[in-house]
Amino acid sequence: MASGDDDDPIIEEIDVYLAKSLADKLYLFQYPVRPSTMTYDDVNHLAARIKPKQQRVELEMAINTMSPNYCRSKGEQIALNVDGTAYDETNTYTAKMMDKQTFSSIQATTNTSRYAAAIFRKGELHVTPLTGILQMRPSFSYLDKADNKTREREAANEGGDSSQDEAEEEVKAITVRFSRPESEQARQRRIQSYEFLQKKQAEEPWAHLHYHGVKDSRSEHERQYLYCQSVDASENSELVKTPKEYLTMLMPPVAEEKVVKPVGPSNVLSMAQLRTLPLGDQVKTLMKNVKMMPFANLMGLLASGTDSTAVLRCIQQVALLVQGNWVVKSDVLYPKNTCSPHSGVPAEVLCRGRDFVMWRFTLERSVMRKEITGIIKLPPEDVKEFLEHVAAPRVNRGWEFLLPTDGEFIKKHPDVAHRQHMLWLGIQSKLEKVFNFSKEDFMPKNSLQPEPVHVSGEQRLKVAQDRVQERRPSLQKDLDSKRAGSSVHIKQEPVGEDEPMDTSSSIPNGSVNGYPSTASPGFDHTNGNGGDASTLELQDFVKKIFRKHFVLTLNEFKRLFNLHLASMPVGRSVFHSVSDHMLQEAILLSPCKQIMVPFPAQSKAAPDEQKVFGLWETGDDFDKHRRLLYDLFTKNYRIRRNMIQARLAQEFEDVPKADIDRLLNECCSSHAGMWYLKGTIQS
Known part of the structure; x- marks a missing residue:
């Protein structure tokens, strides 16, 4: 070692033998409630039983009632509470005192x-x-038995007092309910429930x-039997493994189970634990538990100094604005592949129903x-749950929204509204x-709706001429400054709110596929190329x-385009009037x-749902x-x-399965064993 040739010399070589005689019968018992110096070796073991499939073991051990540390009066009291005064073969304690204890694993x-x-x-x-x-721990099942005895005595006493009333028992109507067929999600929840596990455990008999x-x-x-029964060298081959392989055999890599901590308890939120989460998770957890709150209350629950702009970004991911208050989104309460705890209705149907209520x-x-x-x-239980999230019943008024309209938030954040x-x-x-x-079906009957006023073309022309006269000085100034040959951009003035408009006449469309545009109709106000900015964008x-x-189908593309418009700040959009034809042209x-x-031929799909477009060229081999x-x-x-696989194999020979999976996931949806292009599955 002094020379440094070998700083880790081999001291001794030990032969290792694998004994298999007790391989499927050997258990290690641990007693975590007692120190290792206080063993149970000398304690009298009265009984032992096992459930091999569940690996459950119970041991009954005697208690030394003559020990100076044993309280005899307390032991007698426990036996009296458990077994009562009558003697029976089924009594837990035959000696009229607690003289044994049970250890359960x-x-x-x-x-x-x-x-x-x-x-x-x-x-x-x-x-x-x-x-x-x-791990063997003391079992306190005798306390449950004592509680049952107490309840039986109380029930017997109450039964004796009410014997007169039982003779005059009234006839009551019986409601008959038929159970629905159990869904797969309900079956999985039942299998994982505590009652089901208890029942399964009770089914296996004790040995x-x-x-x-x-x-x-x-x-x-x-x-x-802990020793290997055959140690003949002729029957044991030498282990020929590299040191690395041998270590891997001794200590195989095991994927540690990641314990996912819940973001919060189901009924109570720990604010200290909540504030350790990212801001988005904090907002989601609060909204999921509270269901509805004003923005000011939300800011009050978060840590002081939290940026309100960041909170606004987070809240819009998990909630919707209703009367100036934030209400949690339906898909947050009812995630995909879940169902109603009341009726078993799928989450997708629940979300549609709750969205209608909101x-x-x-x-x-x-x-x-x-x-x-x-x-x-939907079943009444689910509808009641939807309403209880955001409303309260009122006499002769149905269900009224819980919170007053938060006009202050709408006024402060018009872009979000x-x-x-x-x-x-x-x-x-x-x-x-x-x-x-249609929306008109739900317009309040007693609301004062303004009568539509029809204005003739002559009246509209006169209003426009009056406005031109008012703006003539400013227009003349613009013309003089641009007389060198540059073009003049005239922005159309909207008619004032107090001036009537002919709603029956045809006017330039200021909407995008039925949704109001965020900019006024007219010429492009961003550059002088007559809409090049909007075309490029x-x-x-x-x-x-x-x-x-x-x-994408044309219908789905229009939906995504409308969401894109809705996400743009007010007044920042360059899109004015965009028709379906312009959208198709931009795609092509x-x-x-x-x-x-x-x-x-019998397809009920709308025309926009039958127009399907696909990405043709990206520049890669795929x-x-x-x-x-x-x-x-x-x-x-x-x-x-299999038809897609066969055609790909025919054209490109060997196509990896990963490429086929990628192709189908990118472009298709599966239903009933068939593959469809996205958005073309027929209901």
């Missing part, structure tokens, strides 16, 4: 593949794998065992529960299709959206093409796979996966 770990019991003898190490590691002490001859005999509150302060139920066709209004218009459009109604939007979605001018999908897929869908509107 829990699994210390579910994976014992890395643990073994080893014994060293004559230069040999014999190793036996462990079947289970169990009774005989206990043998440490010094018993039978224990000594069984202990011999939308109604954007129109009026009170709604009628019966009317809501008749439209959304406008964006939320646009989102509600999009939700309204979807709800109208699903529930087959529209094409840029097309490229970005198809790079993300790859395949970008690296996209229309896919002529042969929809069936484009050829995408084009071949589009070609297949020009022959049939639905295709099986």
Whole structure:
């Protein structure tokens, strides 16, 4: 060692043997409530039993009632509470005092593949794998039995007093309910419930065992099985492994289970724990628990100094604005692939119904529960839950919105209010299709609606001439300054709010696919090329959206475009009047093409849903796979996966499965074993 040739010399070589005689029967018992110096070896074991499948063990041990540390009066009192005064063979304590205790096991770990019991003898190490590691803790089931006895005595006393009333028992109506077929989600929840696990545990019978002490001859005999029974060198081959492989065998890498801490308790929020989360999670947790609150209250719950702009960004991800107050989104309360705890209705249907209820509150302060139920066709329990989130019942007024309208927030943040209004218009459009109604059906009957005033063309012309006369000096000044040949941009003046307009006449469309535009109709006010800015931005939007979605119907593209408009600040949009034709032209001018999908003749899809566009060219080698897929869908509107695989293999020989999965995930949706282009699945 002094020379430094070997600073880790081999001191001794030990042969290791694997003993398998007790491999499936060996358990390690731990007693965490007692120190290792106080063993139970000398304690009288009265009984032992095991449930092998569950690895549950119970041991009954005697208590030394003659010990000076034993309180005899307390032991007698416990026995009296558990067994009562009558003697019975089923009594827990036959000696009229607590003279024994039961130890029940829990699994210390579910994976014992890395643990073994080893014994060293004559230069040999014999190793036996462990079947289970169990922690033995005192069981207090006798307290439950005492509580049951107390309840039985109280019930007997009450029963004797009410014997006169039982003779005059009234006839009561019986309500018969038929259970719904159990869904897969409900079945999974039932299997994971505490009652189901308790029932499964009770089904396995106990196997009774005989206990043998440490010094018993039978224990000594069984202990011999810890040694390998065959140590003949001819039967044991030498382990030929590299040191790294040997270490891997000894300590195989195990993926540690990540314990996911809940973001908050189900019924109570710890503010100290809440503030350790990112801001987005804080806002989501608060809204999920509170359901609805004004923005000022939300800022009060967050840590002092929190940026209100950042909170505004977060709240819009998880909530919608209703009468100036923030209400949690339906998909946050009812995530995908879940169902109603009351009726088992899928989350998608619940979200549509709750969105309808929230939308109604954007129109009026009170709604009628019966009317809501008749439209959304959901069970009364679910409708009541929707309403209880945001409203309270009022006599002769139905359900009234809980909070007053927060006009201060709307006045302070007009851009957010406008964006939320646009989102509600999009939700309204979807709800109208699903529930087959129009907004006019829910206009308050007693509200004072202004009568439409029709103005003749001569009156409109006169108003315009008067405005020109008023603005003549400023226009003349502009003309003089631009007389060198530059063009003059005239911005159309909107008619004042107090001046009537002919709503029946045809005027330049100031909306985008039915949604109000964020800019006034007229000439482009950003540059002088007559709309080049809007065209370029529209094409840029097309490229970005198809790079993300790859395949879109015209209807879905318009929805995404409207959401894009709604997310833009007020007055910053360069889009004025954009028609469907302009949107299609922008798509075809970008690296996209229309896919002529042969929809069936009986298809109920709208015309915009039958116009399908796909990303054609991105510049990578994957484009050829995408084009071949589009070609297949020009022959049939639905295709099986094996047909797609066969065609790809025919054209490009060996196509990895990962590439096929990527292609289908990017461009298609699956339903009932068939693959469709995105947005073309027929209901």
